[in-house]
Amino acid sequence: xxxxxxxxxxxxxxxxxxxxxxxxxxxxxxxxxxxxxxxxxxxxxxxxxxxxxxxxxxxxxxxxxxxxxxxxxxxxxxxxxxxxxxxxxxxxxxxxxxxxxxxxxxxxxxxxxxxxxxxxxxxxxxxxxxxxxxxxxxxxxxxxxxxxxxxxxxxxxxxxxxxxxxxxxxxxxxxxxxxxxxxxxxxxxxxxxxxxxxxxxxxxxxxxxxxxxxxxxxxxxxxxxxxxxxxxxxxxxxxxxxxxxxxxxxxxxxxxxxxxxxxxxxxxxxxxxxxxxxxxxxxxxxxxxxxxxxxxxxxxxxxxxxxxxxxxxxxxxxxxxxx
Amino acid sequence: xxxxxxxxxxxxxxxxxxxxxxxxxxxxxxxxxxxxxxxxxxxxxxxxxxxxxxxxxxxxxxxxxxxxxxxxxxxxxxxxxxxxxxxxxxxxxxxxxxxxxxxxxxxxxxxxxxxxxxxxxxxxxxxxxxxxxxxxxxxxxxxxxxxxxxxxxxxxxxxxxxxxxxxxxxxxxxxxxxxxxxxxxxxxxxxxxxxxxxxxxxxxxxxxxxxxxxxxxxxxxxxxxxxxxxxxxxxxxxxxxxxxxxxxxxxxxxxxxxxxxxxxxxxxxxxxxxxxxxxxxxxxxxxxxxxxxxxxxxxxxxxxxxxxxxxxxxxxxxxxxxxxxxxxxxxxxxxxxxxxxxxxxxxxxxxxxxxxxxxxxxxxxxxxxxxxxxxxxxxxxxxxxxxxxxxxxxxxxxxxxxxxxxxxxxxxxxxxxxxxxxxxxxxxxxx
Numbered sequence: 001x002x003x004x005x006x007x008x009x010x011x012x013x014x015x016x017x018x019x020x021x022x023x024x025x026x027x028x029x030x031x032x033x034x035x036x037x038x039x040x041x042x043x044x045x046x047x048x049x050x051x052x053x054x055x056x057x058x059x060x061x062x063x064x065x066x067x068x069x070x071x072x073x074x075x076x077x078x079x080x081x082x083x084x085x086x087x088x089x090x091x092x093x094x095x096x097x098x099x100x101x102x103x104x105x106x107x108x109x110x111x112x113x114x115x116x117x118x119x120x121x122x123x124x125x126x127x128x129x130x131x132x133x134x135x136x137x138x139x140x141x142x143x144x145x146x147x148x149x150x151x152x153x154x155x156x157x158x159x160x161x162x163x164x165x166x167x168x169x170x171x172x173x174x175x176x177x178x179x180x181x182x183x184x185x186x187x188x189x190x191x192x193x194x195x196x197x198x199x200x201x202x203x204x205x206x207x208x209x210x211x212x213x214x215x216x217x218x219x220x221x222x223x224x225x226x227x228x229x230x231x232x233x234x235x236x237x238x239x240x241x242x243x244x245x246x247x248x249x250x251x252x253x254x255x256x257x258x259x260x261x262x263x264x265x266x267x268x269x270x271x272x273x274x275x276x277x278x279x280x281x282x283x284x285x286x287x288x289x290x291x292x293x294x295x296x297x298x299x300x301x302x303x304x305x306x307x308x309x310x311x312x313x314x315x316x317x318x319x320x321x322x323x
Numbered sequence: 324x325x326x327x328x329x330x331x332x333x334x335x336x337x338x339x340x341x342x343x344x345x346x347x348x349x350x351x352x353x354x355x356x357x358x359x360x361x362x363x364x365x366x367x368x369x370x371x372x373x374x375x376x377x378x379x380x381x382x383x384x385x386x387x388x389x390x391x392x393x394x395x396x397x398x399x400x401x402x403x404x405x406x407x408x409x410x411x412x413x414x415x416x417x418x419x420x421x422x423x424x425x426x427x428x429x430x431x432x433x434x435x436x437x438x439x440x441x442x443x444x445x446x447x448x449x450x451x452x453x454x455x456x457x458x459x460x461x462x463x464x465x466x467x468x469x470x471x472x473x474x475x476x477x478x479x480x481x482x483x484x485x486x487x488x489x490x491x492x493x494x495x496x497x498x499x500x501x502x503x504x505x506x507x508x509x510x511x512x513x514x515x516x517x518x519x520x521x522x523x524x525x526x527x528x529x530x531x532x533x534x535x536x537x538x539x540x541x542x543x544x545x546x547x548x549x550x551x552x553x554x555x556x557x558x559x560x561x562x563x564x565x566x567x568x569x570x571x572x573x574x575x576x577x578x579x580x581x582x583x584x585x586x587x588x589x590x591x592x593x594x595x596x597x598x599x600x601x602x603x604x605x606x607x608x609x610x611x612x613x614x615x616x617x618x619x620x621x622x623x624x625x626x627x628x629x630x631x632x633x634x635x636x637x638x639x640x641x642x643x644x645x646x647x648x649x650x651x652x653x654x655x656x657x658x659x660x661x662x663x664x665x666x667x668x669x670x671x672x673x674x675x676x677x678x679x680x681x682x683x684x685x686x687x688x689x690x691x692x693x694x695x696x697x698x699x700x701x702x703x704x705x706x707x708x709x710x711x712x713x714x715x716x717x718x719x720x721x722x723x724x725x726x727x728x729x730x731x732x733x734x735x736x737x738x739x740x741x742x743x744x745x746x747x748x749x750x751x752x753x754x
Contacts (some may be wrong), residue, residue, distance in 0.1 A: 063752065065720075066409040068434035081754040088754075144583075151586035152575035173578030174519070176734055262520060263577035264734035265727075277754065279406050281720035282431055286754055 053295060060289035065282040078289035088290070091261075091268045092297075094180055098269075099248035101184050103241060109188070110195030110240070111233070115225070117196065118203045128200075135193040143257035146186045147173070173259055176266035183255055183267055190254070191247070195240055202236030203229070235313040242305055249298050270294045361657045362393045366408075366421040367648070368401040373677035380673070385664055392657055412437045412651070420658050423468045423649035425459040426711050427718045432649070433462055439655030442466040445663070452666035453683040454704075459711055460647050469662040470647035471671070472680035474603045475703030476527055476712075477627045477641075479610075484512050484598040485624075493626035497566070500629045504571045507598050513573040516588035516597035518581025522730040523714060524588065527601050527642065528566065529729040529742065530713050532559035534640050535631035539708045542636075546716045549750040551743045555635055560739025562631060563732060573597050577734045582609050589613055592623070601628070603643070604681050604699050620693050627702060641706035644715050646680065717746070724749030 060079070063072040082088045117128055134142065149155040150172040157169045172182040206229050214224045230237075252271035255261060261268035261276065268276075274294065278287020369378045375398065382394045397418070399407060404422055411417040412435035423429050432438050442465045449457045453470055460468035480493065488507045494500035507514040518524040534542065537555035545551055573579065573591060580587045581602075591597040593610035600606065611619050630638035648665070650658035664670065671687035674680055678692045681700050688704075691697045703709070714722030728745035731737040 065431055065434065067412055067432055068436075078754075085754050147580070148584055148586065151579070151584075152573070154586065171575040171578060174575035174734075175577075176736070179578070259520065259578065260522070262522070262730060262734065264731045264736045266734075276723070277720075279409075281723045282409065283720055283754065284409070 056288040056291050059285055060292050062285040064285035066284035078286045082290055087265050088273055091270045091273045095249050095269050098184055099245045102244045102248055106188050110192055110199055114196045114199035131196055132193040134190045139253035142190050143254045147258050176264050179267045198240055199236055202233045206232045238309050246298055360391045361654050363420055364418040365394050365396045366399055366418040368422050370398045374679045377673050417651045419651055419654050420648050423647050424715050425647055426715045429467055430462045431719055437651050438467050439650040439652045440465045441650050441655050441659040444656055444659035448663055456683055468647045468649035470645040470683050471665045473645040473683055475641050475643040475699055476603045477625050478599050478601050479606045480599040480624055482624050483622055494629050497629050497631050501569055513597040515571045515599045516591040517572050517576050518579050518588035519577040519733050520579055521581045522726045524581050525730045525733045526726040529563050530642050531628040532562040534710050535634040535636040538635040542710055549721055551746050556743050557739045560742045564739055585613055608678055625695050625699050637707050639706050640708040641703050642710050644712045721749045
């Protein structure tokens with residue numbers, strides 16, 4: 001094929017004098033093509049992502065209730081206020097707890113279940129569908145379902161009592177001491193299916209020959225898992241951690257609907273704090289400052305993570321520059 | 324049912340930076356009144372019946388009587404208003420008529436320069452239609468909106484459960500209320516339900532203790548100055564603390580929503596799982612939607628918040644608020660005329676008769692659905708003083724800080740002094 005097409009192309013452009021110049025010209029064409037194809041997306045990105053971030057950063061320098069003219073410039077006071085306030089500090093801690101718990105609890109759980117579901121067992125398709133089902137529900141619906149199940153003497157308590165575990169019954173959403181962990185359990189219920197699907201896809205990429213070879217060399221099932229499967233799952237796990245931490249930092253819907261950050265701010269997250277102050281209290285300047293802080297935290301994490309954790313995975317994945 | 328129906332479901336957090344509003348700022352030039360046919364865009368929160376149908380009929384009737392005025396009604400979820408109104412007032416084309424709860428919120432919105440001063444247009448009729456109640460839609464003596472319904476807060480209770488516990492007459496003093504709580508507990512009945520998750524029901528208790536502890540003068544002066552200085556405010560917090568110590572509420576009240584589902588505080592009373600709830604006049608409507616019980620109306624009674632021994636406040640003063648509409652500047656004359664129509668007898672009678680709320684126009688009160696509602700109406704309108712819910716009376720940020728501080732105390736954290744400090748700090752602009 002190649003041998004047939006090359007002469008045709010040369011024939012179509014008889015004026016192309018040297019390979020070097022031809023490459024340059026087609027490079028220019030490629031650039032034009034890129035600009036044409038990328039342009040609209042870039043415009044949308046600038047207009048709906050970069051500009052709003054800039055505007056929010058601008059608003060955050062003012063004391064502003066969202067209505068009047070922007071005339072009360074206060075510099076970085078909003079940022080100082082945010083970090084001075086115990087509630088916002090608490091919110092950051094809550095986000096970090098959720099992120100940490102995700103890695104410590106959700107990840108092993110997802111890996112374990114994924115490996116289980118990767119085996120040949122009866123009803124595997126049904127099990128997979130069941131595990132994945134919660135992920136398909138919207139966060140709002142998940143939250144409403146769980147509010148109803150977790151209310152005092154609700155479904156969760158009845159199940160515990162029925163199983164003879166009545167002593168475990170708690171005020172799941174009303175006790176400041178445990179509300180954050182209740183929310184984490186709901187988040188886990190919803191997102192573990194997503195982790196499993198991701199990891200199942202990763203497991204498909206682990207060649208059966210490698211396991212067989214290890215088994216022939218006398219490796220135990222645990223050794224195979226530890227030294228063959230897990231390392232090959234690495235890229236998937238690293239992506240999962242990335243998504244999970246970003247998700248934990250931006251946590252909003254489930255918390256807002258189930259507790260609105262209460263009781264006594266025990267489950268406030270950065271995002272609920274932002275909406276509470278920005279929209280419910282008309283503190284738009286301050287809310288913008290909180291939004292910028294949240295953005296910077298996520299952005300810095302994303303950059304560092306790309307740089308240090310994902311570098312190996314993305315190496316060679318980027319197309320080299322044309323021309 | 325409407326003023327306080329503020330379940331903040333699904334606030335839009337589309338991205339990390341949701342606060343980026345359009346960059347245009349409000350111009351202050353007064354637009355000329357358009358002559359000829361006018362179209363009024365009307366944002367109301369009547370998304371469910373009965374009020375939905377009433378407003379539909381109002382639109383049709385009004386257009387028939389005023390062919391040159393077209394009303395484009397746009398029902399919005401109640402919880403959309405806090406986000407949509409600021410955005411609209413900041414934008415180029417705000418609605419002409421929008422739902423307003425008066426007082427602090429309205430005062431914040433006026434700084435946009437887009438809310439119309441309708442003093443001149445409403446002067447001839449507002450007192451006659453709404454009595455003194457319309458003053459809650461005034462800012463600095465100028466009329467910016469007109470109410471169509473008023474609300475009063477008090478205790479709704481189950482007559483059957485009171486009887487079971489041997490309580491013969493509704494409590495009149497705090498001591499009697501405490502006794503009733505003890506009697507109900509002895510019968511294993513949750514005495515009082517409260518929707519602590521939503522915070523504002525918690526605040527009703529502090530509001531009322533303050534109304535009983537502080538003289539009317541102190542209340543007026545404190546709201547005006549947005550500063551709690553008189554010791555009565557701390558005393559109210561102490562009263563609340565003492566009351567909480569008697570553990571009068573249902574298990575897990577800090578996580579209970581007020582109006583969602585059978586497990587909400589309204590649902591608990593509606594289904595006979597709790598004996599009382601401190602709520603507004605909208606409560607029978609909310610409760611009946613959460614129970615199968617067709618006889619509910621005959622099972623519930625109402626009594627005012629008890630008197631507090633030694634308090635400086637008037638024991639008959641009442642806590643409440645109302646629903647109204649404000650006008651923006653494009654067509655304020657036509658808008659004011661429309662608001663006048665909402666206060667007239669035919670509309671007000673429909674609102675009362677169909678159980679949508681308590682009318683502002685006294686002639687419609689006789690059409691109220693039940694004797695209990697008529698009693699609530701009489702009590703509220705004859706009260707020597709109406710204190711608007713503090714979260715509405717104060718600027719929005721201050722009101723939210725108050726509700727938060729009270730909710731913290733309900734959750735077992737915070738002190739009486741802490742509530743006062745939280746309000747004063749929020750008023751000083753601290754977050």
